Amino acid sequence: MGEDTVGPDDNTHSVADAATPSPCRGEPEPSDSLRTFGAVVQALREHAGLTREQFAALVRYSKHTVASIELGRRMPDAAFTERAEELLGNTGALRKAAQHLAHQPGLATWFRRWARLEAVAVSLYTYECRVVPGLLQTEAYGRTLFENQLPPLGDEQIEAQWAARAERQRLLWERPNTTYSFILEEHLFLRRTGGVSITQELIDHILAIAEQRNVEIQVMPLVRETHAGLAGPMQLLETQESRWFAYNEGQRGGLFVSDPKETSILQRRYARMRSQAHTLEDSVSLLRRMRGAL
Numbered sequence: 001m002g003e004d005t006v007g008p009d010d011n012t013h014s015v016a017d018a019a020t021p022s023p024c025r026g027e028p029e030p031s032d033s034l035r036t037f038g039a040v041v042q043a044l045r046e047h048a049g050l051t052r053e054q055f056a057a058l059v060r061y062s063k064h065t066v067a068s069i070e071l072g073r074r075m076p077d078a079a080f081t082e083r084a085e086e087l088l089g090n091t092g093a094l095r096k097a098a099q100h101l102a103h104q105p106g107l108a109t110w111f112r113r114w115a116r117l118e119a120v121a122v123s124l125y126t127y128e129c130r131v132v133p134g135l136l137q138t139e140a141y142g143r144t145l146f147e148n149q150l151p152p153l154g155d156e157q158i159e160a161q162w163a164a165r166a167e168r169q170r171l172l173w174e175r176p177n178t179t180y181s182f183i184l185e186e187h188l189f190l191r192r193t194g195g196v197s198i199t200q201e202l203i204d205h206i207l208a209i210a211e212q213r214n215v216e217i218q219v220m221p222l223v224r225e226t227h228a229g230l231a232g233p234m235q236l237l238e239t240q241e242s243r244w245f246a247y248n249e250g251q252r253g254g255l256f257v258s259d260p261k262e263t264s265i266l267q268r269r270y271a272r273m274r275s276q277a278h279t280l281e282d283s284v285s286l287l288r289r290m291r292g293a294l
Contacts, residue, residue, distance in 0.1 A: 035072030228272035
């Protein structure tokens with residue numbers, strides 16, 4: 001997602017903010033402002049006599065991205081707005097419309113608060129034992145997860161959710177001063193979600209990300225007599241004001257944690273897991289061996 005400087009809500013000093021799941025809560029809805037922006041883009045494009053494919057090539061975005069923006073499912077970034085503005089008459093309409101855009105579509109309701117902080121964090125720590133974290137996923141791996149959700153998602157929902165995830169992944173490349181740490185269970189790769197070829201691509205992708213100076217990736221051994229993270233996955237982040245927040249996600253909702261005592265406990269658990277996981281070098285070696293064995 002694009003960087004959003006909106007800070008935490010006023011009640012972030014509470015012990016924990018638990019989202020109350022509902023049957024439709026995981027269905028991201030486009031905001032009126034996004035739908036309006038998309039409609040303006042589509043109207044100006046059609047007035048210029050351009051097909052979606054032609055327009056996509058000229059603004060240097062995929063036709064799927066353009067479709068998502070026009071349908072109000074994806075937040076346009078500044079580059080898209082500027083290129084589209086210049087291409088479609090330079091009237092200032094798109095720049096003005098972009099100033100009123102609301103939330104990032106494609107994100108579950110309970111995750112949006114965390115996503116706002118994630119976009120401006122100076123440190124972000126992630127432990128996962130269920131699936132490879134969204135920031136590290138390939139498109140093929142992510143789409144496999146979406147296509148196998150229950151109840152099933154529609155094609156438009158899948159497109160919106162992948163577009164939002166791909167937008168979030170830009171953080172790894174566009175925020176070189178943010179420290180990213182990931183601890184991943186070894187079995188996430190042994191499961192071969194999506195098949196051998198998707199797992200091969202996934203490992204190659206993660207190995208490439210691990211080469212970045214601001215990214216640390218560790219693998220937790222499959223056999224481990226002691227483990228500080230048995231209570232489940234967790235995410236921790238530090239803001240520019242040196243405040244720490246945590247986020248834990250379950251089947252149908254998420255738990256936003258802001259109380260310093262609670263985040264301190266999770267920080268200590270994460271620190272212990274870093275010592276229990278393979279070192280950075282050994283983790284890379286293990287991933288390479290696993291890739292070679294596929």
